Amino acid sequence: MSQTLEVATPQVAPPRARNRWRILSIVFAAFVALSAVRMFTGQPVLTGSGTIQATLAFAVPIGLAGLGGLWAERAGVVNIGLEGMMVFGTWFGAFAAYTTGNPWAGLVAGVLGGVFGGLIHAVATVTFGVDHIVSGVAINILAVGAMRYLSILYFQDAPGGGASQSPPLPGFPRVGLPFVDSLLGPVEERQWFLVSDLAGLVIGLTTDMSVVTLLAILLVPASYWLLWRTPFGLRLRSCGENPDAAESLGVRVNGYKYVAVLVSGGLAGLGGVFLAMVASSIYQEGQTGGRGYIGLAAMIFGNWRPGGLAMGAGLFGYTDALQVRGSGGAVHALLVLIALALVAVAVWQWLRGRRIVAGVSLGFAVVLGAWYLLTDTLPRELVTYSPHIATLLVMALATQRLRPPAAAGRPWRRGGGS
Amino acid sequence: MSSTQSGGGAAPPAVELRGITKRFPGVVANHDINITVRPGSVHAIVGENGAGKSTLMKTLYGMHQPDEGTVSVDGQVVRLHSPSDAIAHGIGMVHQHFMLADNLTVLENVVLGAERLHGIGARARARVRELSAQYGLRVDPDRLMEELGVGDRQRVEILKVLYRGARIVILDEPTAVLVPQEVDELFDNLRELKREGLTVIFISHKLDEVLSVADTITVIRRGTTVATVDPSGTTARDLASLMVGGELPVPGLRESTVTDEVVLDLRDLRVEAADGRPVLQDVSLRIRRGEIVGIAGVEGNGQSELIETIMGMRPAVSGRVELGGTDITGWTTRAIREAGIGYVPEDRHRHGVLLESPLWENRVLGHQTQPPNSKGLLIDRAGARADTERIVAEYDVRTPGIDVLAGALSGGNQQKLIVGREMSHDPKVLVAAHPTRGVDVGAQAAIWGHLRAARAKGLAVLLISADLDELIGMSDTLHVILRGRLVAEADPATVTPEQLGSAMTGAGLSSDDEEPGPREDEAEA
Structure with a gap:
């Protein structure tokens, strides 16, 4: 008995609470740095309220796709078919909105279209044990072809429609706090350090927002609550972690996988509705533009957690917004920000004793800084592709300590364990 | 709780199995099993691998129904159609392979599937803490599962069962994955459960452990109960003869076959972990023809790294490995194997066999370039299959055929296949890590016999084992490894397991004529 007393396990405080504060402080530091860069480069577009709104508009479909990926992968199903499910969402949303004239009917139909894509994926992967990637890619290919076929059937002869696009669609109502813009607008224009940037942020987040955007933002905490705070989510x-263990404890694994993949498809479908009816006002072929995949990247960046993926979607949306609104100059100014970030990385790595990494980071920082000082704008091609380059860079740098669900992507059959 | 405390004659048995028979297509797994388990006792069920213990426990846990016979719980005949039925009757099971999700917290693992009892939040956490304190399990509900060691994981499994209100806890081979200290802790936990009035059914084939913890022992042989004995009036030897119908094998070597010819020569090996920390330092070791050199040590002191370095799976920072005078440092694993080093890996599922492949393919693996497995560049199917049949016969691998997937065999039979495969190519050196781990007594004796025979023919063996009796009995020379260094050499003829155990923890070979403390001079010899 005395032995058991000696061998007490070392008590380590769970690092989660600390983590939360660390992430918050990093976000805040990034914001301060952004503000400083705006002062330094004289590019108000970096933190302007218009940029924030554009960021939201670009981030929402990516975030919805990412949430879809999160739901599916947390239940152990890799959903590379998000792109196709978004395509279903764009078309069915457009079709229902056009035929009824009611945007809400479009929203419901688009979500159901995505759920339909999810159902195909669930039947293939859960019931028949098809490889998740194969099934997902098949859905992506199927969606494009099938929707073009339906467009020819239903949109070709409609006024303003065609084989690759729909007639104009009704829009969703927009909401906002009425007094914020008039109150904070002048503050934003003063270009004060930090204060004006905060004003821009607040205006961007409270004014003239589509209800679908609001709904999408609310889905992030809602997903967190459902998946992490309820028995259903557990x-x-x-x-997605250990289906054999779950089964041994009486969890109906395949049922949960079905629910997760259907919800996943529905979220992607909602992303499609957003693209067709909020970000644009018609359905167009190729409208999704790979956002399903970028959404998956945002989810991975966010370490398979809702808050993280929202940050990832925001990051991708922000670079997108900059290249559209600010063109070359704003993205050019970003070079300074990246150089600053690299200096920070260099200092941190130096303190951890990794001299080589620190040196390399510092070298890149110097190169980027020199690049900024010696040029006035970036080549057009680089600006257009800056969101994709950002995706690549972020994935390369941020995917060091990620923890995917252990059983994600693995075909599973009942009664496999013991 | 108080009414079932001491389990006197008045209380009905906690579990009573009467005439249980269970048939599977082609085999009768259980036949006329009769067991009576007193409430508040630790009841052990022992038997060789494949004797039908697990089938019986699955019956009791409702994972399948018996073809004949009855199950009674607390004096009432019950029909258990599913594990949920079993749980409803207060029967819980701790599986041999843990059923835990690494990326969830302890709390989440415990409450999963039983959320209705206390939710998944603060109330559940309080209940887990309460149970943990009540039974001395020392489990922190908020740790992430992946941070926990094997012993802690097992306690979480026990807690899972208790959380669901089990009064009867079945443990299926709970000590197979534990190191000796963890086994002691587990037994303390079991005694604690007993003190709280719970009934424990404990399945094992390790007789010493069973004798130390059980109140009653039932022996199963070939699917039926052969005896129920009281541990105070019996010995491991008696139990073994009941189990196998014969004598308990003792590890031992007859006469020395050691020669002067050095076959494997390790010189000043140094190996580092990924972060530059040394995991092996100044390791020098010679193994001669016909010699078995044993390495004793608490797990994690560099044994795995030593083996992997010899086999070319891990690069040495400095030092040399020579095989029969040829420097093989830095050779590929295949070249090393072809040069004549056989390898029985410590984790057979990670390194030894492909569970999803048939036996004959597993027999080819690692020797795919040599006859009888290959002809030129092609695999010789017929030759490999014929040779697999030979191994199955010679090494007594119990299998319906050589096209069976390796995963369908019990661990002991997989191990026999591996040993047979490695011996089939006349190696000069055999690196054997835990060759009898998880193997029943009959197979254990057979593997020892094969090692002895090969040694007599001139095989040099590096033996690594956690079983000190095996090490002492089977080695010509014994070294103790501690924190990556060979710190002491012992004579297996005179050393006791106790002395070896204290040397393994760094206290030195504490006999009268030797001074305590690590003897590093041994390593430089």
């Missing part, structure tokens, strides 16, 4: 996540 069971769903257990299917």
Whole structure:
């Protein structure tokens, strides 16, 4: 008995609470740095309210796709078919909105279209054990072809429609706090350090927002609450971590996988509705533009957690917004920000004793700084592709300590364990 | 709780199995099993691998129904159609392979599937803490599962069962994955459960452990109960003869076959972990023809790294490995194997066999370039299959055929296949890590016999084992490894397991004529 007393396990405080504060402080530091860069480069577009709104508009479909990926992968199903499910969402949303004239009917139909894509994926992967990637890619290919076929059937002869696009669609109502813009607008224009940037942020987040955007933003905390704070979520996540264990405890694994993949498809479908009816006012072929994949990247960046993926989607949306609104000059100014970030990385790595990494980071920082000082704008091609380059860079740098669900992507059959 | 405390004659048995028979297509797994388990006792069920213990426990846990016979719980005949039925009757099971999700917290693992009892939040956490304190399990509900070691994981499994209100806890081979200290802790936990009035059914084939913890022992042989004995009036030897119907094998070597010819020569090996920390330092070791050199040590002191370095799976920072005078440092694993080093890996599922492949393919693996497995560049199917049949016969691998997937065999039979495969190519050196781990007594004796025979023919063996009796009995020379260094050499003829155990923890070979403390001079010899 005395032995058991000696061998007490070392008590380590769970690092989560600390983590939360660290992430918040990093976000805040990034914002301060952004503000400083705006002062330094004289590019108000970096933190302007218009940029924030554009960021939201670009981030929402990516974030919805990412949430879809999160739901599916947390239950153990890799959903590379998000892109196709978004395509279903764009077309069915457009079709229903056009035929009824009611945007809400479009929203419901678009979500159901995505759910339909999810159902195909669930039947293939969960019931028949098809490889998740194969099934997902098949859905992506199927969606494009099938929607073009339906467009020819239903949109070709409509006024303003065609084989690759729909007639104009009704829009969603927009909401906002009425007094914020008039109150904070002048503050934003003063270009004060930090204060004006905060004003821009607040205006961007409270004014003239589509209800679908608001709904999408609310879905992030809602997903967190459902998946991490309810027994339903615990069971769903257990299917993605160790389905054999879940089954041994009476969890109906395949049922949860179905629910997760259907919700995943529905979220992607909602992303499609947003693209067709909020970001634009018609359905167009190729409208999704790979956002399903970028959404998956945002989810990975966010370490398979809702808050993280929202940050990832925001990052991608921000670079997108800059290249559209600010063109070369704003993206050019970003070079300074990246150089600053690299200096920070260099200092941190130096303190951790990794001299080589620190040196390399510092070298890149110097190169970027010199690049900024010696040029006035970036080549047009680089500006257009800056969101994709950002995706690549972020994935390369941020994917060091990620923890995907252990059983994600693995075909699973009942009664496999013991 | 108080009414079932001491389990006197008045209380009905916690579990009573009467005439249980269970048939599977082609085999009768259980036949006329009769067991009576007193409430508040630790009841052990022992038997060789494949004797039908696990089938019986699955019956009791409702994972399948018996073809004949009855199950009674607390004096009432019950029909258990599913594990949920079993749980409803207060029966819980701790599986041999843990059923835990690494990326969830302890709390989440415990409450999963039983959320209705206390939710998944603060109330559940309080209940876990309460149970943990009540039974002395020392489990922190908020740790992430992946941070926990094997012993802690097992306690979480026990907690899972208790959380669901089990009064009867089945443990299926709970000590197979534990190191000796963890086994002691587990037994303390079991005694604690017993003190709280719970009934424990404990399945094992390790007789010493069973004798130390059980109140009653039932022996199963070939699917039926052969005896129920009281541990105070019996010995491991008696139990073994009941189990196998014969004598308990003792590890031992007859006469020395050691020669002067050095076959494997390790010189000043140094190996580092990924972060530059040394995991092996100044390791020098010679193994001669016909010699078995044993390495004793608490797990994680560099044994794995030593083996992997010899086999070319891990690069040495400095030092040399010579095989029969040829420097093989830095050779590829295949070249090393072809040069004549056989390898029985410590984790057979990670390194030894492909569970999803048939036996004959597993027999080819690692020797795919040599006859009888290949002809020129092609695999010789017929030759490999014929040779697999030979191994199955010679090494007594119990299998329906050589096209069976390796995963369908019990661990002991997989191990026999591996040993047979490695011996088939007349190696000069055999690196054997835990060759009898998880193997029943019959197979254990057979593997020892094969090692002895090969040694007599001139095989040099590096033996690594956690079983000190095996090490002492089977080695010509014994070294102790501690924190990556060979710190002491012992004579297996005179050393006791106790002395070896204290040397393994760094206290030195504490006999009268030797001074305590690590003896590093041994390593430089």
